[in-house]
Structure formats: C-alpha cells, structure tokens
Amino acid sequence: MTPAAGEFAVQAHERIVFGSPAGDAVLREAQRLGARRVFVVTNRSIAKLDQGPLQRLVDALGPLHAGTFAAMSAHSSSADVAGAALAARDAGADLLVALGGGSVIDGTKAAQLCLWQGLTTAEQVARLPEGAQDAVAPAPGAIRAIAVPTTFSGAEFTCTAAVNDEATRTKHVVSHRLLAPRSVVLDPAATLETPMGLLLATGLRAVDHAVESFCSPTAHAATEALSIQGLKLLARALPAIAKNPLDLAARHIGQMGVWQSVAPVAAGVGVGASHGIGYVLGGTYGVPHGETSCVLLPAVLRFNAPVNESRQRELAQAVGAPGDDLPGFIANLVTSLGLPGNLRAAGIARADLDDIAARALAYPAVLANPRAIRSAADVRRILEAAW
The missing domain is CATH 3.40.50.1970 (Rossmann fold)
Known part of the structure; x- marks a missing residue:
C-alpha cells in the first residue's frame, strides 16, 4: 500500500x-x-x-x-x-x-x-x-x-x-x-474576567477548528488524533465552565482542547465554509468570531454530509452524540451554553443573505469546502439552513 x-x-x-x-x-x-x-x-x-x-x-x-x-x-x-x-x-x-x-x-x-x-x-x-x-x-x-x-x-x-x-x-x-x-x-x-458569553463562543470557534480540520480532504493520520482529542476536551470543558465559572481545572482543560483542535489547522490542514462564510459575518457585519461558528457550523455540516457523512459519524461517536448526529450535537451544545443558534440571533437580516453569499465566494476556505461550492446560490442554501 x-x-x-x-x-x-x-x-x-x-x-x-x-x-x-x-x-x-x-x-x-x-x-x-x-x-x-x-x-x-x-x-x-x-x-x-x-x-x-x-x-x-x-x-x-x-x-x-x-x-x-x-x-x-x-x-x-x-x-x-x-x-x-x-x-x-x-x-x-x-x-x-x-x-x-x-x-x-x-x-x-x-x-x-x-x-x-x-x-x-x-x-x-x-x-x-x-x-x-x-x-x-x-x-x-x-x-x-x-x-x-x-x-x-x-x-x-x-x-x-x-x-x-x-x-x-x-x-x-x-x-x-x-x-x-x-x-x-x-x-x-487569565480567562476569568472574560465575559462568559465571549469565552464560550470562542470555545465553539475551537470546536469549529476541530470539526472542520477532521472533515477536511487534507486531513491525514498525523492530524486526525489531534482533531478528535481537541473536540473531546472541549465537549467536556465548555459545559463544566458554564456550570461553574470559577472552575480553573475546567478552563485548563478547555485551553488544552483549544491547543489540540487548532494544531491541525496550524499544520496546514484546510478548513471549510463555516470558517469562510464566518469571515464575511465577522469582517463585514461585525459578528464576533465565535458566534459565526455557533450559527454556521451545524448548517455547513448538514450541507457537507453527502460527501463526508462517515467522517462526521467518527467525530459524533468520539463525543457520544445521540444517533451519531454531529450537527445536532453541536447545535444542542450551542443552545445549552446560551449562545446564538441562528443568523437571526446573531443580528443578521434576511435582506443581507445575498450580499453575504456573494462576498463569501472571495474567501479560499469557502472554495476549499469538502462539498464543492460553485456559486452564491450554494452559499445561500447554507445561509437559509442557518437562518
């Protein structure tokens, strides 16, 4: 072989x-x-x-x-x-x-x-x-x-x-x-004075790193374990921090999860449309980085399922997601942490969707998405699902 x-x-x-x-x-x-x-x-x-x-x-x-x-x-x-x-x-x-x-x-x-x-x-x-x-x-x-x-x-x-x-x-x-x-x-x-909503939302950004790097076509054996471990640590730490904000041990586990989850991206593994469309929501519409992942990642995963469902299932099993439903697990995590779960909650108007879809095509991460995105209409499908 x-x-x-x-x-x-x-x-x-x-x-x-x-x-x-x-x-x-x-x-x-x-x-x-x-x-x-x-x-x-x-x-x-x-x-x-x-x-x-x-x-x-x-x-x-x-x-x-x-x-x-x-x-x-x-x-x-x-x-x-x-x-x-x-x-x-x-x-x-x-x-x-x-x-x-x-x-x-x-x-x-x-x-x-x-x-x-x-x-x-x-x-x-x-x-x-x-x-x-x-x-x-x-x-x-x-x-x-x-x-x-x-x-x-x-x-x-x-x-x-x-x-x-x-x-x-x-x-x-x-x-x-x-x-x-x-x-x-x-x-x-050093994270204790960070507003809880901001801290937890950036934790979802780290979840996004783990998920999109594992599901990337450029993932490989040296990065897969890092993505999985990062996701497992974050799935453990974020609810614990929300339950007890003074739990320094949970915050430490969260930092370790961040480290593991972004390591594949730092090593050169590509990310996809959740990150790429998120650059538009952040740079053009002022949505905080973490919140872009909260509202986009489940929709992007469902869009990508026809080409990487087995990869999503591996991650779902690693965190014990009911029914091996990774998008549902992440959406439920977002809701349980009190974070915005859709574009409306993030302050995006329906009238903005066409502009967001058009702008997104300029970002390489969108064009590198596991399921090919060829037009603004493809991006609009994701945005509608996230609405």
Missing part, C-alpha cells in the same frame, strides 16, 4: 508554558529571551479592569515593561494594527506580548510584520498581499512576540493573522512562519 503524500507544517514556537500565573511565566520568558523593553498589546475592555490580567502582567514585568497599546479592536482593524506597531516602535520595544483574544493576538502578529517592513499607515497594512509573506526575510533578531490568550480562539497557535480593512469591510489573511509567538502562556486565571 502506497502511503498518501502530505505535509505537516511545524510552527516556530519555542515553548508552550502552562501551570504558572501568566505574569510570572511572561517574566521568565522575557528574561530567557534577553528582552529589556517589553511592550504589551491588548484591548480597551481588558485595560479597564481593576487588577485584571493586564495589571497583573505589568506588575510582574516591573521595569521591563516599556508600554502598552490598549486599543486593538475586534477583528484587528488595519488602523489599529498600524497604531500598535507605531507605539511599539516609539517605545523601543524588543519583545511584544499579546494579551487578549483572537483579535488582539492576530493584531499583534500583524504588527510584527509592520515592524519588520517599516509599515506605518493603515493603508499600507490594508495593501499587504493575501497569503504567505515568507519572501520577506526579517532581519536577524527581529522583534517577536509572546501570547497570553484570554479566550479560546486559538490564534496563539498559528502563524497567520486576519486583518480587517475597514475601507472595504473585508478581511485578508497574512502569514509568515515567524509570526507564530515564540512562547504561548496558558493560564486559566
């Missing part, structure tokens, strides 16, 4: 740290890396907390703290990416720390690219070409980052960054191997 051809991209992380308070772990990592001017990127909601994760981190860094950019917006706007890069440059930063969810971490990764290339304006960021930036060789010792996630988005484990161009209301994704954080610090206590 001839083995199938494939590849497994290895990210440029140096270590994943867990089991320690985030401030202590970041300080140790900064010292290990020889950093002298550590610059933090976060968002306004985290910065406003009284003795929240930002204050604890700054206190731990002490004199190594060179400044903070606390204005990264949801969906990582090109203006905020440029602003973070300028602020870090003005502070003389030699190490970035991304403290927040997917938008903060993606924005920090993109800000690194700005610092490498000398980009200073939102227009320059918006003109970055889609896809790999590996032709850009950063200078030796170029600035890198540490990530401290406060949600379950999984952005800390990838070398890609989704940036929103506010002028066109579209997202584009840039990547470079060295955009992956040098270190990832997983501290469940």
